[in-house]
Amino acid sequence: MRLNTIIIYLFVGVFLMSCSSDSDNDNGNVDPNNPKAGNQLPLGSSANDLLSDQNFSNLAIEIAVDDNVSVSNSALIDLEEFLEARTFKTNITITQRTIESPEMSPYSNSEIVSIEDNNRTLYNTEDTIAVFILYLSGQSENDEGNSVTLGTAYRNTSLVLYKETIDNAGQPLNTPSVSEIESATLQHEFAHLFGLVDIGTEAQTPHVDPDSQGHCNVEDCLMIASIEFASGMIGMNSVPSLDPQCINDLQANGGR
Numbered sequence: 001m002r003l004n005t006i007i008i009y010l011f012v013g014v015f016l017m018s019c020s021s022d023s024d025n026d027n028g029n030v031d032p033n034n035p036k037a038g039n040q041l042p043l044g045s046s047a048n049d050l051l052s053d054q055n056f057s058n059l060a061i062e063i064a065v066d067d068n069v070s071v072s073n074s075a076l077i078d079l080e081e082f083l084e085a086r087t088f089k090t091n092i093t094i095t096q097r098t099i100e101s102p103e104m105s106p107y108s109n110s111e112i113v114s115i116e117d118n119n120r121t122l123y124n125t126e127d128t129i130a131v132f133i134l135y136l137s138g139q140s141e142n143d144e145g146n147s148v149t150l151g152t153a154y155r156n157t158s159l160v161l162y163k164e165t166i167d168n169a170g171q172p173l174n175t176p177s178v179s180e181i182e183s184a185t186l187q188h189e190f191a192h193l194f195g196l197v198d199i200g201t202e203a204q205t206p207h208v209d210p211d212s213q214g215h216c217n218v219e220d221c222l223m224i225a226s227i228e229f230a231s232g233m234i235g236m237n238s239v240p241s242l243d244p245q246c247i248n249d250l251q252a253n254g255g256r
């Protein structure tokens with residue numbers, strides 16, 4: 001008997017635009033006069049640069065944390081393991097720092113971009129590709145009823161997590177812990193930066209969800225659009241993993 005069922009959607013940002021996987025720049029820096037340009041590209045366009053070591057041997061992750069929230073350590077450990085398993089990076093570093101809460105919830109997509117632009121300090125360098133992760137309290141303005149946004153990947157090397165929404169999703173009975181939901185969200189959104197599914201990393205087999213851009217149609221896959229935590233994660237002792245078809249796609253685009 002199901003007492004409490006919540007449908008939680010992990011959304012790709014609505015301004016997800018480009019599925020282009022062709023790179024006409026050899027190191028991600030499109031404009032030599034703008035050192036930030038290589039980090040201001042559409043979602044999915046740096047999939048190969050994040051997965052392979054061809055242009056960048058290192059990955060530097062900067063986490064900017066709203067001073068009203070905190071980051072789960074175990075979710076970060078899971079993320080690091082996930083990145084080591086799927087990429088060919090020699091060094092992966094994760095640095096965290098606190099930022100003053102913008103207190104503008106609910107957040108629009110353009111507000112997220114401007115918060116990044118005001119707070120991001122790490123950009124691509126010669127051999128290191130940089131990723132920005134924003135942790136905010138409050139919600140996305142796309143939330144409606146029980147359909148809530150836990151996180152969004154919104155640029156080629158940028159994603160946001162809505163920690164208050166994640167905390168609330170972990171409250172009802174029969175749901176996984178907050179840190180498991182946070183961990184799943186982090187990996188799911190990072191996998192969008194890797195170009196899954198078919199948004200910069202071409203799908204090698206037909207497993208694209210026809211109803212949800214950027215998602216997988218394999219039940220239990222990390223990249224499924226909706227995860228019904230009340231029943232879908234019961235029996236799982238850990239966060240969902242990528243299914244073999246998603247892993248195959250990453251391997252075909254330079255991943256491990």
Ligand SMILES: [Zn+2]
Nearest residue numbers: 010011012188
């Ligand atoms: Zn998604």
Ligand SMILES: [Zn+2]
Nearest residue numbers: 216221243246
């Ligand atoms: Zn999948």
